[in-house]
Amino acid sequence: NAGVMQNPRHLVRRRGQEARLRCSPMKGHSHVYWYRQLPEEGLKFMVYLQKENIIDESGMPKERFSAEFPKEGPSILRIQQVVRGDSAAYFCASSPFSGTGGIEQFFGPGTRLTVL
Amino acid sequence: AQSVAQPEDQVNVAEGNPLTVKCTYSVSGNPYLFWYVQYPNRGLQFLLKYITGDNLVKGSYGFEAEFNKSQTSFHLKKPSALVSDSALYFCAVSGASGGSYIPTFGRGTSLIVHP
Numbered sequence: 001n002a003g004v005m006q007n008p009r010h011l012v013r014r015r016g017q018e019a020r021l022r023c024s025p026m027k028g029h030s031h032v033y034w035y036r037q038l039p040e041e042g043l044k045f046m047v048y049l050q051k052e053n054i055i056d057e058s059g060m061p062k063e064r065f066s067a068e069f070p071k072e073g074p075s076i077l078r079i080q081q082v083v084r085g086d087s088a089a090y091f092c093a094s095s096p097f098s099g100t101g102g103i104e105q106f107f108g109p110g111t112r113l114t115v116l
Numbered sequence: 117a118q119s120v121a122q123p124e125d126q127v128n129v130a131e132g133n134p135l136t137v138k139c140t141y142s143v144s145g146n147p148y149l150f151w152y153v154q155y156p157n158r159g160l161q162f163l164l165k166y167i168t169g170d171n172l173v174k175g176s177y178g179f180e181a182e183f184n185k186s187q188t189s190f191h192l193k194k195p196s197a198l199v200s201d202s203a204l205y206f207c208a209v210s211g212a213s214g215g216s217y218i219p220t221f222g223r224g225t226s227l228i229v230h231p
Contacts, residue, residue, distance in 0.1 A: 004159070006159075033218070035221075040223070041223065042221050042223035042224050043160070043206060043224075044221075045219075045220070045221075048218060056218060091159055091160070093159075093160075101148050101210035101211060101216070101217030101218070102148040102165070102167045102210070104150060104162040104165055105160075105162070105219070106162070107152075107159030107161070109157070109158055109159045110157075110158075110159055
């Protein structure tokens with residue numbers, strides 16, 4: 001049973017370009033979460049999605065960032081016009097359901113974005 | 117708002133000695149508490165969680181954690197550390213009632229086990 005898959009593992013972009021990060025959840029999981037990890041700052045929640053729905057995007061910057069989880073295919077985190085401050089590790093996690101929050105999440109290996 | 121504090125950026129312990137990684141939390145109502153471990157260049161792996169019931173929770177790789185409601189703590193422990201336990205450890209909290217169902221993570225504690 002494949003775990004959570006993320007690609008690419010490493011992504012280099014120049015300032016102003018677009019970055020697309022992909023996440024395929026574990027089989028049978030319909031809930032996807034995106035996090036950003038910066039050194040010394042831990043893991044910061046960005047967005048929570050179910051198939052075709054954004055449930056909670058309270059951690060997502062208002063501009064340049066968007067996320068989707070289509071009926072078919074992986075979840076995508078999109079960063080437009082990247083800036084150096086976007087350089088970070090981006091992790092996707094999935095769970096079979098959310099319930100009241102007592103469900104553990106399964107994390108992918110992350111995408112390390114470097115903006116030159 | 118819910119929050120987690122991991123007061124130690126780094127914990128050093130000799131192999132074979134007991135280890136403790138500290139975590140305190142703040143949340144409205146009853147908490148759900150989690151520990152995850154992250155090895156270099158990898159995603160987080162779930163270790164254990166507290167939902168309800170027995171305050172001592174046992175998890176993967178010989179780790180355990182004790183929920184202390186009066187001290188709002190959920191410290192991670194292991195009786196005998198291994199060099200291979202060296203990694204980054206994250207505590208997380210979500211709210212069973214009142215708090216957010218989205219987990220809030222601490223900043224992480226780097227555990228270094230010396231041979």
